[in-house]
């Protein structure tokens with residue numbers, strides 16, 4: 001029987017083993033973003049906490065828009081595709 005890739009519902013990249021390269025990219029992306037565009041840490045964590053409660057989060061990806069949520073939440077001008085506004 002062939003191994004199926006594991007699907008992790010309501011997991012962020014930073015919580016998933018084997019996704020370290022992607023998560024390092026997320027961290028670099030945030031670190032190099034102009035401060036005016038970077039979501040402040042507390043707001044960033046609040047956004048990610050909302051994604052963790054959402055049934056559309058799978059393998060760190062929002063199944064509504066196809067983005068890694070840790071990337072999407074990093075920018076102040078991005079929004080949750082379901083809510084149509086900031087998380």
Ligand code: SF4
Nearest residue numbers: 051054057062080082
């Ligand atoms: S961005 Fe919105 S729809 Fe997507 S996983 Fe997060 S809370 Fe859910």
